[in-house]
Amino acid sequence: MFDIIYFLEMIGVVAFAISGMIVARSKNMDPVGVFTIGFVTALGGGTLRDLMMNNHPLYWIKHQEQPILILAMAVVFSYWSRAHSLRESRIVFPDAIGLGIFTILGAQLALDLGHSWFIASLLGVMTGTFGGALRDTLCNEVPFIFRKDQIYASISFAGCWLYFVCQWLLESETLALSIGLLFIVIFRLAAVRFDIRLQRDQSHS
């Protein structure tokens, strides 16, 4: 059977790794820095998830093709990026993909392990946001989750609940997964594009 979970996880790893490598290059890091930031961004959220749920061995220790892929990407990216310049704003799309996939997979694993919807939504948000928060902290950026000018964690949280409700209403797990995931990616991109935020600065109101 085609393993949709594993396939999504792989895409999420690649998307987050790209977002990390773009930021690392824009800070002019050397290839080891590019690999390190790519690795931490791609695998940080899942590592936190597995540690919190006591789910051993960690997924990247079990699936060593994932860190190997990140290493290969870092080598290619470091050489390619010498000739090409990348603006940091390019990370919005891969970051949204990674956020969507890891949020839903984190929530889904928590449900599988028998946790409640509420706990599963918290674990989903942590899994989705932690890798990007590490990336931004290590590269001296304010993490998206603490930027007031864009909603981020709220979309991840809402996406979890949409996934739970769809899974409960619909027969198909795959369909529910896809709806939650697409919701997060689309709303995150819309939030950046149309500047949607939870709270206006008081100085402007």
Place this chain on the structure above:
Amino acid sequence: MFDIIYFLEMIGVVAFAISGMIVARSKNMDPVGVFTIGFVTALGGGTLRDLMMNNHPLYWIKHQEQPILILAMAVVFSYWSRAHSLRESRIVFPDAIGLGIFTILGAQLALDLGHSWFIASLLGVMTGTFGGALRDTLCNEVPFIFRKDQIYASISFAGCWLYFVCQWLLESETLALSIGLLFIVIFRLAAVRFDIRLQRDQSHS
């Protein structure tokens, strides 16, 4: 039977959550930021404790009323604080309560799991100080534990040993718990009030 440990833990969670939310609001964070900082401050120390002692499931995963309470507090606090301004110095009291409770409960759990007094005191200090250190780091403050102008970790450490000795001398676990806890809260408040420190700046001596 009335569960004193659980009752204290709940008060500690509320106290640390309030301290986190005050700092988050004073940095003008939106409601998601207020919840996130409250959550991390209240549950960070206990999560570190449970991971280090391999004590699964984590206490906030087992007791989901704790994160639900923090969520409700964040909603109320975000609306309430629009009309009220809070100085950051207001965190001293809830922070001292949280420090006292989590230090003693961390040490007590370590003793229950069969660790020595010395290891239990280290785990107690970590449990008590880690949530506040995360709060201060995420809000770009120098953590209390690294501020030279006030003693913090030393009080937590001394409180652990006082608790161990009382527990050994007295028949009553509850009495020993209370003495250790009150010692930490009172001395912490006194240290802030009377500016007690371990080492004077050399320029002043």
Place this chain on the structure above:
Amino acid sequence: MFDIIYFLEMIGVVAFAISGMIVARSKNMDPVGVFTIGFVTALGGGTLRDLMMNNHPLYWIKHQEQPILILAMAVVFSYWSRAHSLRESRIVFPDAIGLGIFTILGAQLALDLGHSWFIASLLGVMTGTFGGALRDTLCNEVPFIFRKDQIYASISFAGCWLYFVCQWLLESETLALSIGLLFIVIFRLAAVRFDIRLQRDQSHS
């Protein structure tokens, strides 16, 4: 039988603790800060290693003589350093010793637990570099691993693979351990001395 692993671990703990205490003192921290930074530097890497590999109890919980030793060192160091001034550049040597020992011991434990060479090399690098990265972050320094002017993580990674190949070719585990360890220490010191780096700044080329 003489336990070479335990002996090396003890030397690594002492070396990393010294590097942490030197940085803490150069930031003029009080004795509690000196102990905290020493503790975190010496035991951070091994704690991350044990958590990632689910290897409980943590090594410093099992061997409480290690944190006791760090406490004794912090007391002595705090008094001694009042009369002596230390430049931060003095940490290069103890840091290189700690990097070498913890990298190889982390990789060796991962092999013992049945992980592949690639996963073991990643876990070795994490074990070797995490304590120092915590030290530098807490003391507001750019971690060595992210400094472009010196190679650090690459030497740790190369040392792991040299150890694996030696262990595979040679009969003696001890000899293989020693070769990997000496390679890391010597190359790290040479990298600092002769200013070896992976990538020149583009402005200079």
